[in-house]
Amino acid sequence: MSKSEIEKRTSLAEIASRLSASRRVKKLRNEISRLRDAYHIENAPNVTDDVYDSLTRELRTLLEEYPEFKDASSPLNRIAGKPLQKFKKIKHKIRMLSLNDVFNPEELYEWEKRIKKLLPPSPLQGEGQRGEVNYFCEIKFDGLAVSLIYEKGILKTGATRGDSFIGEDITLNLKTISSIPLVLPKPCPDYLEVRGEALMSKKTLSFLNKINERIGKPLFANTRNATAGSLRQLDAKLVAERHLDFYAYDIAQISNDEKIKNHSEKHKYLKELGFNVGESDAVCKDLTEAFRFIEKFEIERPKFPFGTDGIVVSIDNLEFQEILGVVGKAPRYMVAYKYPAERATTIIKDVKINVGRTGVLTPLAIFSPTLVAGSTVSKATLHNMDQIERLDLRIGDTVVIEKAGDVIPKVVEVLTRMRTGKEKKFKMPEHCPTCGDKVQKRETSSFQILNPRGSHAEGEGRRGEKFERSELSVAYYCANSKCPAKNERYLEHFVSVFGIYELGPKILRRFKDEGLITDAADIFTLTKEDIAPLERFGEKSAENIIEEIKNKKKIPLSKFLWALGILHVGEETARDLAQHFGTLEKIIFSARQDLASIDSIENIGPAVLKSLHDFFRDKNNLNFIKKLQKNGVVVEKVGKREAGKLNGLTFVLTGTLSEMSREIAKEKIISLGGKVSGAVSKNTSYVVAGEESGSKEKTALKLGVKILNEKEFLKLLL
DNA sequence: CCGCCTCGAGTTCT
DNA sequence: CTCGAGGCGG
Numbered sequence: 001m002s003k004s005e006i007e008k009r010t011s012l013a014e015i016a017s018r019l020s021a022s023r024r025v026k027k028l029r030n031e032i033s034r035l036r037d038a039y040h041i042e043n044a045p046n047v048t049d050d051v052y053d054s055l056t057r058e059l060r061t062l063l064e065e066y067p068e069f070k071d072a073s074s075p076l077n078r079i080a081g082k083p084l085q086k087f088k089k090i091k092h093k094i095r096m097l098s099l100n101d102v103f104n105p106e107e108l109y110e111w112e113k114r115i116k117k118l119l120p121p122s123p124l125q126g127e128g129q130r131g132e133v134n135y136f137c138e139i140k141f142d143g144l145a146v147s148l149i150y151e152k153g154i155l156k157t158g159a160t161r162g163d164s165f166i167g168e169d170i171t172l173n174l175k176t177i178s179s180i181p182l183v184l185p186k187p188c189p190d191y192l193e194v195r196g197e198a199l200m201s202k203k204t205l206s207f208l209n210k211i212n213e214r215i216g217k218p219l220f221a222n223t224r225n226a227t228a229g230s231l232r233q234l235d236a237k238l239v240a241e242r243h244l245d246f247y248a249y250d251i252a253q254i255s256n257d258e259k260i261k262n263h264s265e266k267h268k269y270l271k272e273l274g275f276n277v278g279e280s281d282a283v284c285k286d287l288t289e290a291f292r293f294i295e296k297f298e299i300e301r302p303k304f305p306f307g308t309d310g311i312v313v314s315i316d317n318l319e320f321q322e323i324l325g326v327v328g329k330a331p332r333y334m335v336a337y338k339y340p341a342e343r344a345t346t347i348i349k350d351v352k353i354n355v356g357r358t359g360v361l362t363p364l365a366i367f368s369p370t371l372v373a374g375s376t377v378s379k380a381t382l383h384n385m386d387q388i389e390r391l392d393l394r395i396g397d398t399v400v401i402e403k404a405g406d407v408i409p410k411v412v413e414v415l416t417r418m419r420t421g422k423e424k425k426f427k428m429p430e431h432c433p434t435c436g437d438k439v440q441k442r443e444t445s446s447f448q449i450l451n452p453r454g455s456h457a458e459g460e461g462r463r464g465e466k467f468e469r470s471e472l473s474v475a476y477y478c479a480n481s482k483c484p485a486k487n488e489r490y491l492e493h494f495v496s497v498f499g500i501y502e503l504g505p506k507i508l509r510r511f512k513d514e515g516l517i518t519d520a521a522d523i524f525t526l527t528k529e530d531i532a533p534l535e536r537f538g539e540k541s542a543e544n545i546i547e548e549i550k551n552k553k554k555i556p557l558s559k560f561l562w563a564l565g566i567l568h569v570g571e572e573t574a575r576d577l578a579q580h581f582g583t584l585e586k587i588i589f590s591a592r593q594d595l596a597s598i599d600s601i602e603n604i605g606p607a608v609l610k611s612l613h614d615f616f617r618d619k620n621n622l623n624f625i626k627k628l629q630k631n632g633v634v635v636e637k638v639g640k641r642e643a644g645k646l647n648g649l650t651f652v653l654t655g656t657l658s659e660m661s662r663e664i665a666k667e668k669i670i671s672l673g674g675k676v677s678g679a680v681s682k683n684t685s686y687v688v689a690g691e692e693s694g695s696k697e698k699t700a701l702k703l704g705v706k707i708l709n710e711k712e713f714l715k716l717l718l
Numbered sequence: 719c720c721g722c723c724t725c726g727a728g729t730t731c732t
Numbered sequence: 733c734t735c736g737a738g739g740c741g742g
Contacts, residue, residue, distance in 0.1 A: 356728060364729085381729055383735055404733045408730055444737070474736065475727095489728095568738075570726045603724090605739050678733090681723060725738075 021062055025069045027418050028059040034417070051400050051415075054345040086234060087168035090159040093193070094252045096147060097164065098329055099312065099336040103371065105291060108313065111335050112287055115315070115324055118332070134316040136263045137293040138281040140336055141247055142307035143199025143227045146174065150192040153184035160231070164329060173231050174198065176240035179247075181274045188273060191255040196248035196275070200227045201305045204243050223307035245306070248275035262316045283316055294337055301339065310338040340374035343402045345415065348395055351382065351426040353433050357489035357565060359477040361439060363388060363426065365399075365411055373403040380409035384474050385428055392416065394423035432478035434485035441472040444607075481620075487519075488512070490565055494520040497563035498555060502548045510534065521624060523549060524631035554634045557584060564621075567611040576603045577612075583637045584625075591616040646674030646716075650683060654697060655690030657710050662690075668717055680705060688713045 032055050063070055102108045119133070145161045158174035159167035174180055177198065184192070200208075200223045208226060230242040248270045251260070260266055267277045280297065284290040294311050301308055314334035315321055324332040346367040354362045363382040370377060380401060382388050391414050393399065398418035404410045430439055478486065488509065495503045503523070511517045516530050526549065531542035555563070558578035562571050569577070580601050581587045590598055591612040598609060615621055629635075651669050653662045653676060660668075665688070666676045680687055680699040687700040687707045700707050708716065 354728075358727070360727075362728060375731055377730070379730075381734085383728080387735075403730085408733050410734080493727095568726075572725055573738095603739065607738055677724070679724075683723070720742085722741090723739090726736090728735095729733085 018066065021066050022069055023420060025059065025062055025066070027420065028055055028062070029071075031415065031417055032056055032059060051343055051345055053341060054343070058345070087170060089162070089166050090157060090169045091166050092147060092159070092162075092164075095164050096145060096161040096167065096195070097326060097331055098161075099334055100330045101310075101336050101338045103338055103340070108287060108290075108335065108337060115332060118324055119320055120323070133320060134262075135284045135287065135290050136267075136281070136314050136316040137284055137290050138249060138267075138312050138314075139278045139297060139304075139308050140310045140312045141197040141199050141278075142224045142309045143197040144224065144231060146170075146196055146198045146246070147252065148174070148180065148194040148196070150184055150188070150194070152190060153186065153188040155180065155182050170231050172236045173233065173239040174246075176236055177244045177246050179245050179276050184273050189255045191253065192251065192273075193253040194248050194270065194275065195250040195252050196246055198227055198231060198244055198246050199223060199306050200230065200242065200244055202307060203305065205307075208242070246276060248277055249312075261318055263314055263318060263321070264316050298339060310336050312336050340372070342373055343400055343412065344370050344372040345398055345400055346370040348393065348397045348399055348411075351388075351393075351395055352379075353429060355432060355434055355478060355483065355485035355489070357486060357493050358567065359432075359479060359483060359486050360475045361428065361432070361477060362475075363428070365393070367399070367401070370401065372401055372409070375403075377401070377403070377409040380411050382411065385476070386474050388426060394419075394425050396420075396423035428476050432480065432483060432485075435478065435480050435483040437478050437480035437483060439476045439478055441476055444473050491517075491520055493565055494563050495523065497559055498552045500548055500552050502545045507545075519624065519627075521627040521631050521633075524553060524628070524633060553632045554636060556636050557582075557638050560584065560633075560635045561587070564615070564625075566615045568608045569611065573603065573608060576601070578638050580604075584635050587612075588616050588622070588625075646672040649674045649685040651676050652678070652680050652684050652687045652696055652700075653690070654687060657688070657690040657713075659710060659714060665713075672717070686713075686716075 032052065100111075102111060116133075147159050147161075147167065148155060149157045155171075155175065157169060158171045158180070159169055161167050175182060202223060205223050205226050226242075227244060230239055230244060233239050249267070250263075251266045251270065254260070260269065262283075264281075264283050267281055271277050280293075282293055284293060290311075290313055297304075297308075297311060312334060313336075315324065321331070321333040326332065348365055348367050350366040352364045352366055354364055356362060362384065365380050365382050367378060367380075382391075382393065391399075391411060393411065393414050398415045399411050400413045400415065401409055402412050428439065431437065432439055480486070488505075491508050491512070492505050495508065500523070508517075511523075511526075511531075514534060516526060517523055526546065528539075528542045528546050531537050531545060532539055556578070558571075558575040561569060561574035561577055561584075577587060581590065591609075595609060595613055646669055651674055653665055656662075657665055669676050674685075677684065680696050680703060682703050682705070684700070684703075684705045687696060687705055688710070689697045689700075689707050690710055697707060699705075
């Protein structure tokens with residue numbers, strides 16, 4: 001290909017991406033406008049704020065790259081919705097600005113770098129140090145920004161921000177808020193404009209929503225919507241019932257302002273005049289201190305009585321504020337540090353398939369890296385085809401993602417309005433992506449009584465006759481026992497149950513590729529000489545691995561059963577089986593019997609039984625067990641379980657314990673006769689909550705399950 | 719049959 | 733954490 005041809009090619013590619021960018025901009029604009037109208041005008045958002053923010057961010061970045069698509073009518077150029085007709089308009093003497101957002105420490109440091117360049121060398125502070133500044137940190141309340149004007153100490157007008165130039169006159173409504181003084185204490189300035197946030201406490205919101213729920217009215221999504229909705233009531237009496245609150249954060253104008261030099265002094269003065277101001281607000285001498293403030297409040301935030309969405313960081317010195325000035329619709333001397341959004345939007349780039357240990361094929365959504373709840377994620381499991389169909393998810397779709405329990409990414413919803421028509425449906429491959437074997441569905445063993453009236457398509461049975469129907473499970477799977485992906489997953493499972501932590505997935509793969517092992521049993525005959533010569537392995541690490549393997553050759557029966565990877569036999573079921581049978585030999589003997597002749601066992605139903613039967617009748621599996629034993633694996637039989645003091649108690653562990661890992665805590669509980677389960681239910685005896693416990697603690701509260709802190713738990717173990 | 723509870727299996731990022 | 737599926741009591 002000639003050079004000019006290549007150039008032509010790239011420019012063609014550019015045109016193509018420009019074109020698709022233009023389409024995307026249009027889509028984003030439409031959707032943002034629609035959401036904004038739904039949000040500001042009806043106060044009934046159908047998507048959370050985070051999603052709106054996320055879309056807006058994408059549009060902003062796109063417009064930075066393609067400024068030619070900028071448009072005066074763009075929703076970005078407006079700060080809020082059109083003012084409603086029903087309220088009188090008020091023109092702000094000083095524009096009500098909004099703030100630029102930063103989302104992480106790096107962005108805050110960049111902001112600092114930018115402003116310091118603009119500040120003059122200060123003779124007052126240090127030896128000609130450029131821009132030595134104090135920062136003022138305050139909590140950013142999530143309510144409605146309001147401007148109050150006092151003349152001769154009497155509240156004259158109160159207005160919303162509106163479009164930043166013109167707001168709505170909601171004086172009557174604001175007068176119902178008890179924390180807004182109607183008259184200022186003397187001495188007071190002749191003229192004063194106070195800026196602050198009208199808001200509703202979380203308690204009031206939940207109370208209000210309870211009532212709304214009872215009478216079938218739509219619920220408010222958050223305290224800001226509730227505040228906005230309340231202040232838009234035409235009848236001030238109704239507003240009074242909403243118990244709104246007010247926190248002041250700025251003085252926009254004052255008739256005798258000579259003595260106020262810093263933003264922090266404004267707060268002090270406002271407090272003297274009888275306004276609420278943020279109680280923890282603080283002057284910080286540098287950003288390190290500011291971060292301490294930010295981190296501290298992040299912990300308190302969930303328990304804080306009002307909704308908040310971040311911390312406002314500003315330059316304390318008002319002279320500096322003036323020098324820095326305003327760019328666009330936001331001041332340069334002040335930014336909002338936003339805590340991580342719980343939801344965000346992204347575009348599905350592809351759907352890939354993972355092959356699990358049991359051969360189950362799980363679809364995995366691949367998307368552009370997206371910041372959500374504090375970390376950047378790029379994929380999320382879709383579980384199975386049913387889930388994909390439920391979501392109606394297609395490749396190329398714009399989707400809403402969140403992190404379930406703050407950890408695991410999840411696709412919540414598809415924004416179908418963002419579709420261009422080019423999205424592609426995903427189809428489960430007919431062949432396994434690793435081994436190429438035909439993909440199938442497993443039969444679930446479910447028994448059904450034929451419906452006496454309706455006859456099923458197949459099985460013309462007599463009335464009420466019991467049928468063994470084979471229903472198909474939701475999951476597709478690869479049945480090939482030699483499938484390399486399956487075997488790899490199995491090896492990983494095996495070593496993890498055996499607790500051979502030195503052997504991670506990467507190392508196992510190496511050993512397999514090098515031909516050192518073909519199955520899990522081979523692990524136990526590895527020698528130092530096998531491993532040490534391999535690249536990137538030293539004498540010492542080889543020794544460690546061999547030592548570790550040697551130490552793990554003895555294994556309790558329950559763990560051994562679990563390690564075998566028998567269908568439907570996991571950790572718990574393996575324990576039940578071990579308890580009941582006591583030795584491996586007895587299990588094998590019983591399982592090989594005719595299914596009907598086996599006594600019933602606690603928690604073991606037909607499906608597990610069938611699976612055990614099939615497993616132990618398979619010669620390959622018996623040979624594998626023999627090989628393990630030959631290679632030195634010793635299965636310890638189960639002694640009679642002593643009646644421990646935790647007998648009959650079920651525990652759920654959540655959060656991080658400082659004294660021991662959760663793994664160890666679990667073993668302790670079991671050794672004392674207790675049980676550990678994953679989810680809280682009404683049968684749970686205790687929830688043990690460590691540091692940073694998750695949603696389980698909440699469910700425990702809801703269900704009235706006893707919660708133990710670490711100390712109380714340790715006492716119980718003694 | 720249905721509804722609850724558990725278990726099993728797959729999974730993400732730092 | 734979440735979804736599917738097995739076990740079991742009503």
